[in-house]
């Protein structure tokens with residue numbers, strides 16, 4: 001029997017790896033998410049049941065799932081130095097001269113791109129990835145192994161003839177394409193877009209949920225082998241060996257014999273970098289021979305054998321024509337500078353983001369100022385300064401608006417935020433449209449074929465004003481819209497009809513209660529099985545739920561105070577949208593646990609928390625996520641903490657160990 005199990009485990013791993021590859025590299029999933037999750041679940045269950053077949057490189061780790069609350073600090077065995085910077089060819093020539101003076105034999109250089117991401121050090125032992133650590137302060141960093149495992153082009157197991165133990169260093173980054181994709185999706189979900197790929201990449205590495213990390217589709221490039229001993233004499237050879245072991249090594253590296261060849265490389269990429277699918281901020285030059293590297297050594301901060309050449313951020317001067325204000329789908333106001341068109345980094349720039357009032361104040365921006373615009377990592381250029389000499393004495397300061405440009409409501413500014421908001425969320429046009437776009441989005445009601453443009457048109461035509469209106473739409477109303485064919489109209493109607501099957505937790509996310517994201521919605525549904533139960537909950541009761549603080553709780557209570565929201569919910573209910581948790585009867589195996597509530601805490605060893613919770617539900621019980629007098633059973637594993645203490649204090653909760661829990665079924 002175990003032989004069969006082992007075979008099945010290997011087969012599943014193989015298949016999941018293959019699908020993963022299609023998903024990332026070809027960008028087209030070969031099976032549905034559901035099918036994928038089913039395979040994965042089977043593998044996870046088998047691995048939990050047969051720990052002897054555990055393998056750190058199983059795709060169950062690749063796909064994430066682990067939650068890290070605090071990343072442990074790890075000392076770097078070899079310090080991660082920074083690089084010395086040079087900004088022009090004179091600096092470079094000085095550096096080369098110093099090197100030639102120290103080394104009296106020919107010196108070769110490897111020229112590489114300077115990737116703009118987050119640096120990482122990954123430890124491999126016996127061909128297996130064992131640990132990944134951020135750069136931190138160079139002496140110690142954060143251990144983020146489980147997140148790094150989810151990055152698809154980082155090998156978990158090496159091929160060929162690799163050394164027994166070594167570190168590979170490199171950069172984790174986001175391609176422009178994936179960065180845009182993330183922002184597009186955030187926009188659909190009513191979230192503010194991220195500023196630039198670099199910060200998004202480093203922020204992603206520190207996310208607690210590795211499943212979310214996987215979805216961001218980070219990329220890697222490795223550029224440095226580090227160990228007590230190297231299996232080659234030059235950096236160039238090491239890079240090529242590393243490529244054979246399975247690492248992604250940059251395609252754009254060049255061996256240069258002298259300064260002229262280095263300059264050619266720099267000039268070429270200064271032009272061409274805008275065509276790369278990712279962002280770079282310069283070029284890195286490294287002495288090729290490891291023996292020479294050793295001879296040159298390190299300064300207090302950086303290796304003498306390496307140098308970064310930073311590209312100048314491209315800058316242009318132009319006239320500010322006006323400042324306009326955009327209202328986002330969440331009501332956030334973004335000031336935008338309208339500029340006299342100017343050529344910058346190969347594109348014509350007409351607008352620049354001003355971000356918020358503080359930035360306008362800091363620039364001391366006046367009407368018709370001449371401003372410097374720069375294109376850094378951000379997609380939208382920004383204003384970095386004002387040419388005061390060209391300012392006319394009569395010109396007036398830019399005054400920030402007090403009222404919403406879309407609906408006239410007085411703007412508010414939250415204590416801890418730099419951004420202004422329009423609080424009229426139910427009637428401010430972009431917010432109304434934003435709410436409906438959020439409602440149909442993939443993670444909410446997933447109404448396919450109903451895009452933001454169509455919603456905009458329907459709103460303009462006064463056919464819809466809130467999510468409940470979708471359910472009264474008719475084909476006859478859709479057909480007159482621009483570019484609306486018979487077939488697409490039918491698809492929309494069908495999609496809306498199908499959304500009535502979407503489970504409560506997604507509907508709860510979809511109706512757009514402020515601060516209620518996907519995860520919070522799930523947690524709420526675990527504790528409140530219908531919209532009416534939730535409506536009647538007090539702030540205190542809501543705060544009992546795991547991860548729900550007073551900010552979220554108050555926002556929920558506030559939402560239900562508004563009669564317009566209540567009316568919308570009543571209408572949704574009457575159209576048959578799921579506003580309570582549905583128990584599929586086929587899943588119920590018995591009613592042994594009926595009416596009883598359960599909570600698991602500590603490290604479980606006989607089963608996983610998910611499978612235990614599933615078992616509770618299949619036998620008629622209910623899982624809740626906080627210790628209160630509503631709790632009947634607390635099942636404690638190893639190292640149970642505050643929950644156990646609280647249950648003991650309460651005295652009304654039955655405390656069981658894992659075996660005692662299983663005994664409930666016999």
Ligand code: AMP
Nearest residue numbers: 082083112113114115118119171223284
């Ligand atoms: P800086 O942060 O300006 O001191 O530059 C040093 C950083 O450049 C390193 O910590 C790396 O993260 C990054 N870097 C990007 N590409 C390379 C490369 N090809 N070789 C070495 N470092 C690189």
Ligand code: ZN
Nearest residue numbers: 404407422428
């Ligand atoms: Zn408004």
